[in-house]
Amino acid sequence: MSGHLAVIGLGPGDVRHLTPEADEALKDTDNREERARAAAALHDAVQGTRVAIVSGGDPGVFAMAAAVCEEIEHGPEIFRALDVTIVPGVTAMLAVAARIGAPLGHDFCALSLSDNLKPWPLIERRLDAAAGAGFVIALYNPVSQSRPWQFARAMERLAGVLPPATPVVVGRAVGRADEQVTVTTLDRASSAAADMATLVIVGSRETRLVPRAGRTPLVYTPRSAAVVSA
């Protein structure tokens, strides 16, 4: 078996070489076509060729690596004999966090708001659990063409658990020419422009906003937490 499949994360840096059009085209598949891409790549690898699947960010976080593993488990036995290499990358939440300070400096969760792969009530349950236990929350896939309402609904849900002034970081296209990172608060966040390339970080009760004259404020979560939150 000489076939080999590499699943490679480009991180945010290389994404600056993607045109906005190409990026939209990739995002527009809305997680529905990942299994088909994975199966096609595995079938090619089985033929003995070396195949690479590339994606922005980290392939292991809401991306192609899980789709490839699903195909290996459920596809023909020969898939299990392939050499598979997964190369990690800097995922979006780390890139956005670095631009604004250290919002992920304490315990945090990463949650996809895409409900074509899980029911919305499960997403709400996870939002409640994570916010209630004091985790900072990084939201992937906050909206898409087929589900424009998810982001506002999630902010509303979190407002039931967290104070209105909780810092929220909205990052878009980090590392690209049209990069935009803005800081807002939970009570205003739902009106922030979010699209398929947006990553949102919602602070915990501990997350701090540090104003700086003439500069973007820093947003960070202290490494220590003294109290067991309610």
Place this chain on the structure above:
Amino acid sequence: MSGHLAVIGLGPGDVRHLTPEADEALKDTDNREERARAAAALHDAVQGTRVAIVSGGDPGVFAMAAAVCEEIEHGPEIFRALDVTIVPGVTAMLAVAARIGAPLGHDFCALSLSDNLKPWPLIERRLDAAAGAGFVIALYNPVSQSRPWQFARAMERLAGVLPPATPVVVGRAVGRADEQVTVTTLDRASSAAADMATLVIVGSRETRLVPRAGRTPLVYTPRSAAVVSA
């Protein structure tokens, strides 16, 4: 103000150039000396020099970036006028996940078991909340010289929520010559060798283990979750 401070993540790759001795020395500060390192770097930057703080992994995840932000908030006003650049890196959980499949392919949390920065009951509350809501859990700082018991205690706690056969990935020194990534189950995990350079990933109820003849099994969490777990 010409001073500049860069906080740079080396990712897992460059860590292979760290000797085990240097690595132990850095880890041994046990999160207690980060504020002092940050303050020293900021004071140097205020003098007009360009200063860099480097660390393995990502500086924004349980590392130096939050300590620097803490110093900027609580230190002299002049710290807020400095140029601060944070360069993200591949954090340990992404590196370990890539070696074994895609355990972080669905919603997940990152949690530090170090209790010198937060009380142990808060850690237990977060373990319960995360596991109960179906998040995969990445554990940083599972043990240290001053707290060798944390890892086993956490496994015990999670066993109250998750099935005994839940896959657990124990990764050590990924990207270094002495790299070791092993797969076990929740009921056996506490006997796994864990040290200060270990990163542990505890699966959710959905996490799958795919045996492969003559190869390490794949561990992955499917992108979809059909049920609202209990």
